[in-house]
Amino acid sequence: MSSKFCLTAVASLMAASASAAASGPTDPQIAHIAYTAGNIDIEAAKLALEKSKTKAVRDFASEMVRDHEAVNDKALALVKKLHVTPEQNTTSIELIKQAAATKAKLAKLHGQAFDRAYAVNEVAYHKTVNGALKTTLIPSASNGELKSLLETGLTLFSEHQKHAEHLSASFK
Amino acid sequence: MFLPMSAPSAAASRTYVVVIDKMKFGTVPPSLKAGDAVVWENRDMFRHTATATDGSFDVDLPAGKKGKTVLARTGTFAFSCKYHPGMRGVLRVSK
Numbered sequence: 006m007s008s009k010f011c012l013t014a015v016a017s018l019m020a021a022s023a024s025a026a027a028s029g030p031t032d033p034q035i036a037h038i039a040y041t042a043g044n045i046d047i048e049a050a051k052l053a054l055e056k057s058k059t060k061a062v063r064d065f066a067s068e069m070v071r072d073h074e075a076v077n078d079k080a081l082a083l084v085k086k087l088h089v090t091p092e093q094n095t096t097s098i099e100l101i102k103q104a105a106a107t108k109a110k111l112a113k114l115h116g117q118a119f120d121r122a123y124a125v126n127e128v129a130y131h132k133t134v135n136g137a138l139k140t141t142l143i144p145s146a147s148n149g150e151l152k153s154l155l156e157t158g159l160t161l162f163s164e165h166q167k168h169a170e171h172l173s174a175s176f177k
Numbered sequence: 178m179f180l181p182m183s184a185p186s187a188a189a190s191r192t193y194v195v196v197i198d199k200m201k202f203g204t205v206p207p208s209l210k211a212g213d214a215v216v217w218e219n220r221d222m223f224r225h226t227a228t229a230t231d232g233s234f235d236v237d238l239p240a241g242k243k244g245k246t247v248l249a250r251t252g253t254f255a256f257s258c259k260y261h262p263g264m265r266g267v268l269r270v271s272k
Contacts, residue, residue, distance in 0.1 A: 068260055071224060072224075072260075075223050075224075156199075160200040161200055161223065161261070164200070164260075164261040164263050164264075167263065
């Protein structure tokens with residue numbers, strides 16, 4: 006399940022990012038992609054908090070909700086300050102579509118099968134988003150404050166990726 | 178970044194501020210003495226901790242809040258944020 010999702014997510018996010026990069030994604034598009042990516046992880050974490058009884062998984066999910074909500078609150082405040090309206094685009098639409106499919110698959114799992122699949126997905130998801138931040142979103146951002154927020158986001162999400170890798174390894 | 182908060186005087190303990198921002202601990206004061214204190218000021222948007230590897234201190238730092246560690250003894254104390262272990266530093270405390 007997860008590996009299939011991961012491959013699809015990586016392929017489409019990278020393809021969409023590459024296509025956005027070719028024409029240069031605008032700050033409103035970048036803001037929408039970053040906010041959407043954060044929101045997807047918050048939703049996945051809320052599902053984990055509903056379904057999992059494992060302390061390590063619940064702790065990780067709580068951290069995802071707390072950190073991603075903090076970034077998204079900051080992002081919303083920034084776009085308001087800059088009078089920028091986040092603009093939906095092919096990358097964010099694709100992310101939402103894939104997230105719905107992943108959530109539906111995760112929702113059917115229980116116990117350790119859920120824990121394992123959630124952790125594996127979190128590793129792949131953060132890896133994908135971090136790749137997009139590094140190669141496309143940060144280099145393309147033109148506003149300095151947006152770029153700085155994305156850079157802090159990348160540092161944070163890299164920590165999340167490592168944490169998810171440890172969590173995932175604990176189920177092997 | 179570290180900021181001495183109290184005026185220096187012979188044998189007096191001092192309080193230093195270590196600012197946390199953008200997922201990093203600021204510079205740690207280089208000449209800490211036993212009896213000095215470190216105020217951890219979390220200016221970041223995220224909740225962090227200043228947690229000693231040896232368990233000698235563990236300060237919870239919600240976003241925008243401060244916490245204090247009094248350095249009771251000499252030694253070298255590695256610390257990190259337990260939520261974001263890539264954030265780390267070392268306090269070196271002498272007599």
